[in-house]
Each structure stands twice: as C-alpha cells, then as structure tokens.
Amino acid sequence: MIDVNDTIDLNFPVRFVENGEKREGSFSELITRPTVVSVYMRNNTSSCDKQAKQLQVVAKELDTAGFGIIALSKDTPGSHLKYASKHELSFPLVSDPEHAFAKATQSLVEKKMYGKTFLGPTRSAYLIEPGGKVLGVVEKVDSAAHAEQLRELVGS
Template structure:
C-alpha cells in the first residue's frame, strides 16, 4: 500500500555516490522522490534523463529531486556519469525505503511473478507531508507533470 496524500513522508537516510541524503536534512523545501527499478535500463534511463533535463526548473521552484533504486552506490555513480545525470541517486539495496513508501511489491513479467520496485513518484511538501503521489508511473512526460505539481505547491 502506497503512502497516502496528506500523510507524513516516511523518514529515510540513504547513501549516494556523492554522500548521504536524508528526508530530515531536506525538510523546508519541496522534495521529489521517485523510485525506479534499475540503473541503465531503457525506461529508467529515460526517466532519469527527463528529471535531469528539468533540473534548473526544479531548482528555481526550490525543489530537490532524488531517484531511489536497489542498485549500489557504485552503479549509481557510473549511471550518473554515463548519462550526465544531475539528480541524486539513493541506494536502497534492502528496499527498506521503497517498502516504507509502498514502492516495493509484486510484479509480473512474461507470466512470472516476482517482487521488485513499482515505478512511483512522491511529491513531499516543505512541511514533510506527502502532497502528491504518482503510482505505476509511465515515463513519457512524467518529469514535466511532476514539475507542474511542484510549481503548483
């Protein structure tokens, strides 16, 4: 079950290839947290590039964008450099944070069921309250939709 709009965002502290990120340290400004399955796959790469291409616009709105996946800090660093990504990438190998947001669950591929990241995005207001949730994200146009929601806060 995903975190509901109007509820406090679950706290987290995660390593990135550029240091640690925590919800508490980012309080007081809008925060976009997006969960994605795997570095350097087609959909995940398009999503990360989409958010990175709008980095200046998110910054003008005072927002920070963090992508979270189970990949390691080293993989995140290579992914970020390879695609010139400007968003922070948090490493959640035990999917503890993904579970707390409801972004970890049963998926199906070619008839096989397995557990994994459910691509989803959360907009957290400056007060630490979830302002908007995008469950089961479709990548195309998503970063633009999120930016519009940030600007409407």
C-alpha cells in the same frame, strides 16, 4: 500506496551519490526542501534511462522554483556514480536495495519476471516536504513524459 497529506518516516539509512561523490546518511537529510522522489527500477535500462533523462530536463526548472529532485533505485552507489556521470545527472541518486522507501510509502508490490515472483517498488514519484509530509503522488510514471508529470505535480 501512501496518500497525499500522509506523513512517512524518512529516518532510514541510505547510501547515495551526490555531486560525483559516494555518501551515506539518513534519507531525511536529503529532504531539505519540498523534494520530488522519483523511483525507478534499474540503471542502464531503456525505460529507466528515459525517466532519468526526463528528470534532468526538469531539474533546473524545479530547482529555480524551490524544489529538489532525488532519483532512487536498488542499484549500488558505484553503479549510480557511473550512471550519473554517463547521463550528466545533477541530482542525488539513492541506493535502496532493501526497499526502505517503498516500505515507507506502502508501494512494495508483487512482480513477476521470467517466471519468478518477487517484491519490488512501483515506478512512481512523490513530492515530499521536510518532516515527511506527502504533498503529491504520481502513481504511475510515464518514462517518456516524466518531466511533464513533475511539472503538474509541483504546479508549475
């Protein structure tokens, strides 16, 4: 996993949902100020729903303090559009089915489910500034207490 003060390459293409619209662009375009990138596994699952709701709890507070929020999973933009509407999420949801962000942060790990082995991203969060410098890392997100983890991450 990438460390604090390392710089990651944010110039990879993504599709995302922002303000109720599906869009495409470079991931770097989404990082216009210090931004928390919270990685979760899948929309409409218990732990991921808790994590997303915790992001929304702290979204306005972080915005006021000068920080952005991005949630990222492998779900499609269509799924993200429904998910954002269902949970009234105010931040971008990025679709990353190829795990480009996990590769950039060196957080792609082997997982096992139902007897099958596959590679997937860790449930983690990163504080990244424009240009890709990593300012902080939450290596293991606690879905139910993610808002508090993010407050500690940004120092508020």
